[in-house]
Amino acid sequence: MKVKMKIAAIAAVAACSMAAGTAQAGKTFDSVKSKGFVQCGVSTGLPGFSVADDKGQWKGIDVDVCRAVAAAMFGDASKVKFSPLNAKERFTALQSGEIDVLSRNTTWTYSRDTSLGLNFAGVTYYDGQGFMVSKKLKINTAKKLSGAAICIQAGTTTELNVADYFRSNKMTYKAITYDTSDETVKAFEAGRCDVLTSDASQLYALRIKLSAPDNAIVLPEIISKEPLGPVVRQGDDEWFNVVRWALFAQINAEEAGLTSGNVDGMKTNKDPNIRRILGLEGVKGEMIGLKDDWAYQIIKQVGNYGEMFDRNVGKGSALGIARGQNALWSAGGLQYAPPIR
Amino acid sequence: MADFTPSPDLAPPSLTVGPLGWVRTNLFPDPFNSVLTLIALYLVYLTLPPAIDWALLKADWSGTSREACVSGGACWVFVHARMNTFLYGFFPESGYWRVNLLYFVTIALLIPLFVKQFKYKVILAAINLVAFPLLVWILMSGGVFGLSHVETSNWGGLSLTLILAAIGCVAALPFGVLLALGRQATNMPAVKTMCVVFIEFWRGVPLITVLFMSSVMLPLFLPEGTSFDKLLRAMIGITLFQSAYMAEVIRGGLQAIPKGQYEAADAMGLTYWKKTGLVILPQALKIVIPGIVNTFIALFKDTTLVIIIGLLEVLGMVQTALNDPNWLGYSTEGYVFTAAVFWVFCFSMSRFSQRLEARLHTGHKR
CATH class of the missing domain: 3.40.190.10 (Periplasmic binding protein-like II)
Structure with missing residues (x-):
């Protein structure tokens, strides 16, 4: 690397x-x-x-x-x-x-x-960066994500945007980075992280990759301009x-x-x-x-x-x-x- | 006087022969091994039935779209539907026969090399060395003999993997031999230094760097307008890289030849090239067959790295297919398929090398 x-x-x-x-x-x-x-x-x-x-x-x-x-x-x-x-x-x-x-x-x-x-x-x-969470968490806004473990596909701007967003909102998070979108999805599905972040256009594609797409929702917040x-x-x-x-x-x-x-x-x-x-x-x-x-x-x-x-x-x-x-x-x-x- | 008739042999104890005996001696010879066997059996029981269930029993085989995948097991429909792109990449459909013909002719040219009775192996091998790249160029690229021109950017899939690996192997072997001989040439310091520098440089950088340099840096240094085919750049990079490894493998063989062989050849008045060609190399190459094939197998798997420069060999095509909105979510099937393809090729190479060793075995093995 x-x-x-x-x-x-x-x-x-x-x-x-x-x-x-x-x-x-x-x-x-x-x-x-x-x-x-x-x-x-x-x-x-x-x-x-x-x-x-x-x-x-x-x-x-x-x-x-x-x-x-x-x-x-x-x-x-x-x-x-x-x-x-x-x-x-x-x-x-x-x-x-x-x-x-x-x-x-x-x-x-x-x-x-x-x-x-x-x-x-x-x-x-x-486009813009967004978040996808499991429905089980019962979260409907990114403002409540403090302390969450976040799966990120390794790519500089995605990681930097998350860092910026959480710092400006005074929240903490734990980043778990993966190299490919498939790994990210599998990790999210296995519960290794609460949240998955990527460009919004790709979140919908990642959601289809889940075995049960209906169990996940895309949060309304867009945290970057792309x-x-x-x-x-x-x-x-x-x-x-x-x-x-x-x-x-x-x-x-x-x-x-x-x-x-x-x-x-x-x-x-x-x-x-x-x-x-x-x-x-x-x-x-x-x-x-x-x-x-x-x-x-x-x-x-x-x-x-x-x-x-x-x-x-x-x-x-x-x-x-x-x-x-x-x-x-x-x-x-x-x-x-x-x-x- | 009555003849002594020995009573017939008793059958061996039933627990020491047959399948039961085999199980007893190999799986349950003592308490410790028995426990290990039971643990292993339990692990197999845990993993194998679900795997078979997923891959075979509950799998979907026929259909054309993801709607056909309903049973919850593996969706081989995905692999089946994308098979042409996995095999031929972006090659135009009307030209598939050219790729098939290339496979066929290559095999036809290689088979005589393994037939014991065929006498002109060396000549044929030399012809292959020149003919193979030429054949690849004519059939794949076209533009001659009325074949339509297909740009290298349309090459892809398994055919690209095989071409990259084959060209890499074919070109690296002679270069490797020359480099290894050059490195041994103590009486020619300039040649020796050049060979050492070349080998140590190319062996010291990762292949991914070589490919990246060839794709990203080289075009910037060339004057604008001179486009230098990306695939050709990658091939040259792979060949240079591979010949450095090959040289070191072959040098191992050269060092294993006893000094007496060199001296005997000298004593017979053979020139350097005759000595090398008739006495040293035939023995040295034979010794390092496992090492050479090892390098080939490594190269075959390394070809997947070309994805970093946007060349889509079989793994690249599979990964592209995984991003098709119509087939999202079947990554496991895609990767299992790729693994199977690679395993088949690498295992065949390994078996072939063992056969070759047995064929050339002349009592030198210890």
């Missing part, structure tokens, strides 16, 4: 010093255009975000973000190749040009945005725009009521906002360097933001996570996109 951390530190230092050098050269937009596909870095396996299905096809919300970019670029959502990446190598893969876009449940933070030579293109999922989104290299604003607006187009589409099912019929709709999104009037595709129907292709092939959410993590999936903060701003959530005009 110590060795690993040391290497990670060296790698980070080297990454920082190299970043300036690698960022300027090369036009990602042109190179993606000429090679004909998007190389997308995803996680090696995270429920609902990126996971290979029975046929070996990548599925998940992070995967769909890349498919949307491919749909905008080439009018074909299948023109994307996936590189499964480990958490430690993900930024290097992007900095070195091995991938064009990193969509791997990566939290947008100040230090990552400023010091790694990278840009976050938007927020695909507003905005997750796609990342690109600094220095190619054209490419940055494509990735950013691919996501904005999906959010705008949901707001306008455009879905993959009705988008063809909507072409005859008179609503000027819908006509602008579909590239039928007003704005031109060349402003972003794409064909006029770039947003139409995203909606048709990948769907709007709501469809993407429901299919992968929401009601339409095994995870069944509620929209919560990820609802549209008009429905009380945080998802808000500038208008397409």
